[in-house]
Amino acid sequence: MEKSYKNNTLLKKIISLDIFDINYIYGSEKLRKTNYPQKSLPKKGYFVRLFSLLHKTFLNFLRCDFFYFLRLDVHKIIFFIGTNNQYSTLSPVRNKCLNSELVLIDYENKLTLPGTRRFPLFISYLLSIPFLSIVIKKYKTGTDYQKETFKYSLEEYMTIYGNFILFYYWFKWKKPTAVILSNDHVAIYRTILYTCNELHIPTVFIPHASSTKFFPPLKFTYSLLEGVETVNNYLPNVYKSKIYLIGIPKFDNLIINKNDHKEIKVIGITTNPLDSISEFDHIINMLVTSFPKCEIFLRPHPSDKNNNNWKRLAQKYKINFSNPLLEDSLDYLLQTDLIIAGNSNILLEAALLNVIPISYTPDQEIQDWYGFHQKKIIFKINTITGIKKFLLEHRNNRINIKNNLKGFCDTINTPYEGSSSLLANILIDEIRENSKDLEKNKFWQKVVYKETEIHKATGKFSNQNHANYEIFLLDN
Numbered sequence: 001m002e003k004s005y006k007n008n009t010l011l012k013k014i015i016s017l018d019i020f021d022i023n024y025i026y027g028s029e030k031l032r033k034t035n036y037p038q039k040s041l042p043k044k045g046y047f048v049r050l051f052s053l054l055h056k057t058f059l060n061f062l063r064c065d066f067f068y069f070l071r072l073d074v075h076k077i078i079f080f081i082g083t084n085n086q087y088s089t090l091s092p093v094r095n096k097c098l099n100s101e102l103v104l105i106d107y108e109n110k111l112t113l114p115g116t117r118r119f120p121l122f123i124s125y126l127l128s129i130p131f132l133s134i135v136i137k138k139y140k141t142g143t144d145y146q147k148e149t150f151k152y153s154l155e156e157y158m159t160i161y162g163n164f165i166l167f168y169y170w171f172k173w174k175k176p177t178a179v180i181l182s183n184d185h186v187a188i189y190r191t192i193l194y195t196c197n198e199l200h201i202p203t204v205f206i207p208h209a210s211s212t213k214f215f216p217p218l219k220f221t222y223s224l225l226e227g228v229e230t231v232n233n234y235l236p237n238v239y240k241s242k243i244y245l246i247g248i249p250k251f252d253n254l255i256i257n258k259n260d261h262k263e264i265k266v267i268g269i270t271t272n273p274l275d276s277i278s279e280f281d282h283i284i285n286m287l288v289t290s291f292p293k294c295e296i297f298l299r300p301h302p303s304d305k306n307n308n309n310w311k312r313l314a315q316k317y318k319i320n321f322s323n324p325l326l327e328d329s330l331d332y333l334l335q336t337d338l339i340i341a342g343n344s345n346i347l348l349e350a351a352l353l354n355v356i357p358i359s360y361t362p363d364q365e366i367q368d369w370y371g372f373h374q375k376k377i378i379f380k381i382n383t384i385t386g387i388k389k390f391l392l393e394h395r396n397n398r399i400n401i402k403n404n405l406k407g408f409c410d411t412i413n414t415p416y417e418g419s420s421s422l423l424a425n426i427l428i429d430e431i432r433e434n435s436k437d438l439e440k441n442k443f444w445q446k447v448v449y450k451e452t453e454i455h456k457a458t459g460k461f462s463n464q465n466h467a468n469y470e471i472f473l474l475d476n
Contacts, residue, residue, distance in 0.1 A: 010168070013198070014131075019138050019160050020146055021216070022194060023187040026153040027146055030214045031185075034148050039306070040273035042152050049154035056155070057125040059109035064120040072174055076101045077428060079180040080192060084302055086182045087113050088250045088328055089208040092421040093180070097428055105188055110325075121163075128162030135161075156187040163191040171199055178431045182208035185215055193219060202431050205241075206249065206424060209345040210370040210408070218243075222431070224424055228449060229371055229407040235450055243454045244427060244444065247411030247420035251352055254330060258354045261337050264395040267294050268322075268336035268355075270346050272301040277309055279362050283340065284317050286384050291391060297322050299332055301344075340387065343369050348408055351377045351401055356394070358387065377404045416457055423457055 020027030026034070034041065042049070077100040079090045094102050094115075104116040135158050139150055150157060171179075179196050183189040184205060196203045197219065205220040211230055217237030224246045225231055231243060267287060271280060280298075287296055299322035300310040307324075314321035322332045329346060330353075333339070338356040341347055347357040348370065357378040372378040381387050411417045426443060443459035 014161055014164055015134055017160060017164060017194070019135070019157050020142060022160050022190045023149075023153060023156045024185040024190060024216045025187070026149040026156065027142075028185075028214070028216070029143065029145055032145065034145070034152060037274050044151045046151060046154055049150075049152070053125060053155035053158065056107060056109065057122045060106075060118070060120065060122040060125070063109050063118055064122060065117040066120045068117050069120060069170070072101065073099075074173075074175045075099070075177050076174065077178050077180065077432065078103055078176045080105055080189065081113070081116065081182065082106060082111075082186075082188070083208070084111070084113070084324070084328065086208045087116070088330065089182045089206060090180060090249075091115070092249045092252055093206065093424045093428075096421055096425045099177075099432075107188075121159075121166075124159055124162035124166040126162065127165050128158045128160075131161035132158065153187075160187055160191050163188055164195055167192055167195040168198065171195060171201060176201055178202040178204055178428060180204045180206065180428075181220070182206050184218070184220075190216075204424075204428065204431070206246075210348055210372075212369045222427065224427065227407045227410040228454075229375065231449060231452070231454060232371075235452060238452055243452070244423075245410040245454060245456050246423040246427075247409045247416065248352070249421040249424060250330065251349075251409070252418050252421050254334070254353060258352075260354065262396070264337045264356070264391065265294060266297070266336045266338075267291070267391075268297045268299060268332065268339040268350075270299050270301075270339050270341035270344065271304065271310065272342050272344055273304045273306075275342055276362075277306065277313060281313060281316075283360075283384055283387065284313065284319065286388055288317050288319070290388055291395070294395075296320065297332065297336060299324055299327075299329075338391075345370065347372055347378045348405075351405055352409060354401075356399060356401075358390065360387065375404055375407060377401050377408065410456065414457075415460060 025031060042052070077097055079094045079100060079102045081087045081090050081102065082105040091102065094100050102116045104111060104113060104118045105121070106118055138157070139147060179192060179201055181189050181192065181203065182205070184193075184207070193203055202221045205218065205223045207225065207230065211233040213233050215233065217239055218234050218241040219239055220241050223238070223241045223243050225243060226248050227245055269280060269283065284296065284298070287294065296317075296319040298310060298314040298319055300307050302324040304310070311321050329349060333346070333350055333353050333355055336350070336355050338358065339346065339350045340358045340360050342361055343359065347359055350357040359373065359378045359380045361382055368374055373380050379390065381390060406412050411420055416423060443457060444455040445458040447454050447456055
């Protein structure tokens with residue numbers, strides 16, 4: 001009787017899930033994803049999306065590591081990743097984390113990342129089928145905008161139910177000590193978050209990219225943010241999440257590799273799915289004509305479906321092509337002295353490596369989504385003539401903007417610069433040891449920032465070897 005009651009209670013919770021909040025990237029009225037240019041969106045249509053789901057189910061069945069996850073030990077620290085950017089963010093942390101697992105959530109079944117195991121999502125896809133009638137009911141209760149999103153994201157709405165069931169029972173079985181996520185607005189990661197909160201499993205959020213004020217409230221147990229500018233974007237919606245400022249882990253090993261060139265010799269052009277190929281054709285034409293001695297790289301966004309068209313453009317002008325599916329963004333940036341990009345987090349990554357970042361949005365006012373321009377860490381230019389003028393003025397006189405970056409990476413100019421992944425692991429170890437009150441740990445200092453409590457590191461470690469680090473107070 002008790003088991004039947006628990007199952008009925010769980011079923012009620014599943015049916016009552018807010019699928020619009022979970023599938024935030026599409027369901028949010030703030031983001032209004034369907035207003036983006038059509039070329040940046042999935043193919044539209046209910047049957048197209050259902051066929052896409054069937055296709056993904058089949059591919060995942062063929063490529064997943066089903067038996068590995070059956071045999072996985074209990075009480076692991078589990079890192080979930082689903083993109084190259086998430087991998088470059090979480091893998092430095094995981095590499096220092098004992099008894100941990102790097103789990104690949106690969107919708108398209110295309111990624112092959114070292115040290116990862118592909119999760120058997122095909123199970124959750126199959127479990128979602130009986131909930132189609134519930135999805136239809138949810139559709140009817142949605143706003144006009146939310147109803148429109150089903151044409152682009154029906155499979156995400158459907159699989160929320162199967163994912164919740166799969167992760168609920170898998171987590172109950174494997175009893176993870178903590179779950180680490182780097183995305184807070186895509187459906188599957190938010191489903192994992194919802195499931196962990198239901199089971200009272202500690203969750204840790206380490207963002208893989210800069211945030212905006214349009215992102216969802218922080219509902220993680222711990223939020224390990226880059227700096228106060230990230231905190232600003234989430235205020236006041238931090239709920240009970242404990243905020244720690246740790247900088248950016250994926251830059252830990254690149255501190256010594258920052259660009260110190262005196263001249264601009266290599267230019268990187270970094271596009272996103274919203275960019276016009278013809279517009280960037282004009283930019284490249286200007287660059288190869290006006291600056292023939294400069295080496296030029298062209299790199300599209302990893303999710304851009306026009307990847308081959310961008311490659312043909314690079315071949316047309318005989319410039320270098322950086323394949324985003326094969327080359328990490330940081331490896332690409334380390335080759336450049338200046339990049340030209342749209343509204344993208346790669347501008348911040350460039351600035352952190354002392355690569356000059358130009359934000360280019362042609363013939364329109366540039367929306368400063370991330371606050372980069374307001375804080376003077378990028379240069380905004382909206383004409384090709386403006387780019388040419390900038391290069392003529394600065395190609396032999398580079399600009400250093402490091403002092404403006406502190407708000408975006410809290411460890412800059414501190415003893416912790418280059419040690420963000422170690423800071424993350426100190427906190428994860430405290431969670432692993434089931435510390436009843438992390439607030440009392442003297443390594444972290446509690447600070448009130450805009451009426452919100454945040455934690456900053458005040459201790460020090462004797463070496464960078466996570467297996468044998470020692471913590472002291474700075475004033476010892």
